[in-house]
Amino acid sequence: MKGLLPACVWACICACLPSVGAAQGSSTAPVPAASVAAAGHFLAEAKQIVNAAEQPAAPWNGPRKGPRAQPGKHIAIVAEDLRNGGIVGVVDGVLEAAKVIGWSVKIFDDGGAPNLQLKMLAAALASRPDGLIIVGSDAHALLPGLEPFAEARIPIVGWHVASRAGPVPGTPVAMNVSTDPLEVARVTALAAIVQSDGHARAIIFTDSKYHIAQDKADAMAAVVRACSGCTLLEMCNVPISRSEERMPGTTRALLARYGSRWTYALAINDIYFDYAAPVLTQAGWPNTAMTMLSAGDGSESAFLRIRSGTFQTGTVAEPLNLHGWQLVDELNRLFAGESVTGYVFPVHLVTAENIGADGGDRLLYDPANGYRDIYRRIWQRP
Known part of the structure; x- marks a missing residue:
């Protein structure tokens, strides 16, 4: 999926890929003019x-x-981990929209523990909801727990539950609400290339447990490898649910291994930097010695780091609150017997230069495009 990357960029990527090994393996070979x-x-x-x-x-x-509000619905939310700022932002958006549309909501949090995911789904089903929203978990991994909802004809929508926005094939999830994850990843990596003037030496942090996370990491790696003057030092697999426990030690080990050769940290989520940045500070690294860029989700701590110039220079922030409203709208359409919209919001890179716009003063990306009023009009709610 090329998305917002022009064909000429992809042609350039293909042209550059064969030269990466030579560029990284030898500094004495002449560089052809082409x-x-x-x-x-x-x-x-x-x-x-x-x-x-x-x-x-x-x-x-x-x-x-779209259809007017379908009244009196009870919704269950099963969240992957409410310690994750992105997930919290989406849940907050759902709660805000549900209040407007007139629905009640019950939240089930599995705390990032794989052994609790199916239990939380079972508990959600026992609450006899009219609809289910899953936030942050992989829909295919949850399939055994989702099938009873499908059998009971309970509609399901989700956020970041697959590597593509839209209906999730092979599952009963009617709509995965997300920006285009691969475009998010590519813009993140391209930002690193631009900020380094084509000389980034990067490590990528991901969580291979989730298809969407690994796909984003692979997309970032492909862009870095396509940059003839850049180097992909390593891809690190650190479970998001264990980032607080694992990232400090992982960061120290990477500093010992690469030292000043490591100049860019790319991650599939801001949460990794919550625990990496303090280690860099403790190690005496100046803010200019390491640049952090995240392919999601635009957490409060990420906004604070960008505003203060503390290592992080950008995050491709999700419109979390907007996505919460979209989840409610997609579910309302299903209740009314209509199809989902399949809408995908454009990718947006937050930097120090634009952080004051679109909700940045509140430490979040909340597009000033009137989406709340638009959804109210669709639902015919005051």
Whole structure:
């Protein structure tokens, strides 16, 4: 899926890939003029894409029509881990929208423990909901627990439950609400290339337990490898649910292994940097010695780091509250016997230059495009 990356960038990626090994393996070999031109073209296109992603939120381009509010529904939310700022932001959005549309909500949190996921789904089913929202878990991994909902004809929608937005094939999840995860990842990696002027030496942090996380990490790796002057030092698999426990030691080990060769940290979620940044500070690293960029989700701590210039320079933030409203709208359409919208919100890169816009003063990305009023009109709610 090429998304917002122009064909010329992908052509450049393909052209650059064969030269990466040579570029990283030997500093004495002459660089062909064609390779220099290709690298320059790649960097110029990367700058265009990153600049577009940094612009303030565009006017609303999502749905404007749909069924009126289906009243009196009881909704169950099964959250992957409410310690994760992205998940909390989405749940808050659902609660805000549910109050407007007139629904009651009960939340079930598995705390990131795999052995509790199916138990929380069973508890949610026992609450006899009219609809189910799953937030942050892999839909395919949850399939045994989702099937009873499907058998009871309870509609299901989710957030970040698969590697693509839209219906999740092979599962009863009618809609996965998300920005395009691969575009999020590519913009993150391109931002690192732009900020380093094509010389990033990067480590990528991911959680291979989730398909969406690994797909994002692989997409970032592909872009870094396509940059002839960049180096992918390592890809680190650290479970998100154990990031507080694992990231300090992992960061210290990586510092010992790579030292000043490590200049860029890329991650599939801001939470990794919550525990890596203090280690860098304790090790005496100045903020300019390491640059952190995240492919989601735009947490409060990430906004604080970007505002203060503490290592992190960007996050491709999700419109978490908006996504919560979209989940409610998609579920309302299913209750009314209509199809989901399939709407995918555009990718947005938050940096120090634009952090004051679109909710940044409240430490979140909340697009100023009037989505709340639009959904109220769709639902015919005051």
